[in-house]
Amino acid sequence: ILYSHNASHTLRPTWRTRRDEELLACAQKGGLIAVTAVPNSLSDDPRQSIDCVLDHYDYLVRLVGVDHVAIGTDTMVGDHVGFHCTLMDADRSALPAPYLDGLESPADGQNILRGLLARGYADAHIKQIAGGNALAFFRRVMS
Secondary structure (H helix, E strand, O other), X not given: OEXXXXXXXXXXXXXXXXXXXXXXXXXXXXXEEEEOOOOOOOOOOOOOEHHHHHHHXXXXXXXXXXXXXXXXXXXXXXXXXXXXXXXXXXXXXXXXXXXXXXXXXXXXXXXXXXXXHHOOOOHHHHHHHHHHHHHHHHHHHHO
């Protein structure tokens, strides 16, 4: 099971996020939860930052363990605001924040790793989240 471009329903209850029971079941089956960084998916605060993304990593690592958490940022370039408005059948005014401060483009993806480090994650755990877990997951699936 792979929950890609996802997050915790406990922290942000939306149609897109997963409840704890689903997340735990995913981990128990050896699955992976890849955390999104789509504005408005992780917070309804009008001033959103990378901190809301990191909060979801913290929550998920505590809930299911670091072995089941990965990066799954989703779109951060082009007219992603227009894309998400179409997806949500809403106009731009319905979205509190067009971008997450600290994650305005793919080049800012390294800020996730810096944020995890600043929050006290071990280097080995950051490597797992940054790609090690995804690589292990896809090797298992493809074997």
